[in-house]
Amino acid sequence: MYNYNLSEEKTKEKSSMKNSISERVNRIGVSSTMKVAAEAKKMKAKGIPVIDLSVGEPDFPTPQNIKDAAIKAILENQTKYTLNNGTVELRKAIASKLLNDNGLEYSIEDIIVSNGAKQSLFNAVHTLVYNDDEVIIPAPYWVSYPEMVTLAHGKSIIVETKLENGFKITPDELKNAITPKTKVLILCNPSNPTGSAYTRGELEAIAEISEEENFYIISDEIYEKLLYDNFEFVSFPSLSEEMKKRTVLINGVSKSHAMTGWRIGYAAGPEEVIKGINKIQSHSTSNASSVSQAAAVEALIGPQGALEEMRTEFEKRRNYMYDELISINGIKCYKPEGAFYLFPDITAFFNKSTEVIRISDSFDLSMYLLYEAKIAAVPGSSFGSEGFIRFSYATSMENIKEAMVRIKEALEKLK
Numbered sequence: 004m005y006n007y008n009l010s011e012e013k014t015k016e017k018s019s020m021k022n023s024i025s026e027r028v029n030r031i032g033v034s035s036t037m038k039v040a041a042e043a044k045k046m047k048a049k050g051i052p053v054i055d056l057s058v059g060e061p062d063f064p065t066p067q068n069i070k071d072a073a074i075k076a077i078l079e080n081q082t083k084y085t086l087n088n089g090t091v092e093l094r095k096a097i098a099s100k101l102l103n104d105n106g107l108e109y110s111i112e113d114i115i116v117s118n119g120a121k122q123s124l125f126n127a128v129h130t131l132v133y134n135d136d137e138v139i140i141p142a143p144y145w146v147s148y149p150e151m152v153t154l155a156h157g158k159s160i161i162v163e164t165k166l167e168n169g170f171k172i173t174p175d176e177l178k179n180a181i182t183p184k185t186k187v188l189i190l191c192n193p194s195n196p197t198g199s200a201y202t203r204g205e206l207e208a209i210a211e212i213s214e215e216e217n218f219y220i221i222s223d224e225i226y227e228k229l230l231y232d233n234f235e236f237v238s239f240p241s242l243s244e245e246m247k248k249r250t251v252l253i254n255g256v257s258k259s260h261a262m263t264g265w266r267i268g269y270a271a272g273p274e275e276v277i278k279g280i281n282k283i284q285s286h287s288t289s290n291a292s293s294v295s296q297a298a299a300v301e302a303l304i305g306p307q308g309a310l311e312e313m314r315t316e317f318e319k320r321r322n323y324m325y326d327e328l329i330s331i332n333g334i335k336c337y338k339p340e341g342a343f344y345l346f347p348d349i350t351a352f353f354n355k356s357t358e359v360i361r362i363s364d365s366f367d368l369s370m371y372l373l374y375e376a377k378i379a380a381v382p383g384s385s386f387g388s389e390g391f392i393r394f395s396y397a398t399s400m401e402n403i404k405e406a407m408v409r410i411k412e413a414l415e416k417l418k
């Protein structure tokens with residue numbers, strides 16, 4: 004039997020070594036998505052049959068043609084440093100992807116390849132933000148955005164969005180958050196953790212405000228290829244020439260091509276920003292892996308059939324899980340347009356108990372589901388939105404079916 008030592012869990016992330024660790028690092032916490040995953044892994048190692056719905060990566064293998072391209076690159080000794088900003092071949096492949104998919108024309112000098120989209124984002128934030136510059140981040144947000152801003156000595160202005168609005172920031176919410184110090188808006192479209200995606204009209208409204216108020220957009224489009232019900236994706240910089248000048252587009256192959264471990268992401272944007280990112284990268288990691296870059300060329304210019312197969316499977320899972328979730332008494336859920344997450348409102352279970360636990364927040368509920376139902380999920384508080392929980396459907400349909408039975412049973416025990 005596990006003991007539900009929740010208060011200890013809640014305080015664990017604070018470092019006790021305050022004096023030896025820099026103030027800057029003390030200001031940030033360990034990613035709580037990783038904390039739940041680590042606890043779930045520990046339980047699995049003990050033979051406990053945990054179903055992991057906390058995952059942030061496709062459960063499919065990387066398509067064979069991409070693996071073959073990597074093997075070929077190794078055999079051809081493409082194993083040296085590449086240009087800091089990525090190979091010409093890969094930047095050409097990215098430029099043609101952006102043109103064909105998004106109608107965007109970028110020169111390969113305005114594109115930089117990084118070790119995953121996360122590094123592109125980190126470097127973009129560091130290039131644009133310093134010394135109390137304000138960054139508007141709609142919540143729920145991807146866990147790393149505010150921490151990146153903190154590390155850059157900036158200030159996150161968190162704007163709470165509403166389930167009724169599909170968790171999308173409205174023009175009024177955005178306007179209310181703007182001050183003379185506003186430097187950047189970080190937009191995650193489609194979103195992790197909510198899966199919601201912006202329509203062209205919604206993006207145009209944001210674009211208008213960004214032009215009036217003169218701030219940059221960092222547009223994280225890493226889930227672009229995972230959209231359902233024929234939802235039309237619009238890349239933010241494609242809205243107008245003006246938006247292209249003030250947007251840093253972030254994308255990569257991690258989620259689209261099941262390549263999370265290969266660590267290839269990229270940024271495309273205004274010349275001066277990409278130059279800044281290039282400088283930071285040249286003094287931190289240098290180029291992304293040469294072999295992974297060769298694989299990413301194949302991912303972008305090779306056959307794309309596997310993408311549609313994965314997308315179709317994700318759509319089936321979304322539909323199933325959504326229908327099951329909303330059939331549970333007390334659960335409210337937005338039906339997301341994309342990504343591979345559902346983000347239900349679970350406040351109906353607050354102040355309910357079993358003999359061993361009383362649920363007072365989303366962390367309690369995720370720990371309860373982990374220990375009682377053997378289901379790993381991430382509390383909404385990790386994404387800046389208390390009252391919600393994130394379930395990922397990047398796992399097999401068989402697991403999802405079993406998980407939904409267990410979740411229902413566990414929630415019914417709460418009185």
Ligand SMILES: Cc1ncc(COP(=O)(O)O)c(C=O)c1O
Pocket residue numbers: 059118119120121122145191194195223225255256257258263266267268
């Ligand atoms: C919204 C969002 N942006 C960026 C990333 C990072 O992607 P990568 O694995 O390419 O670094 C993730 C990964 O979870 C994500 O969910």
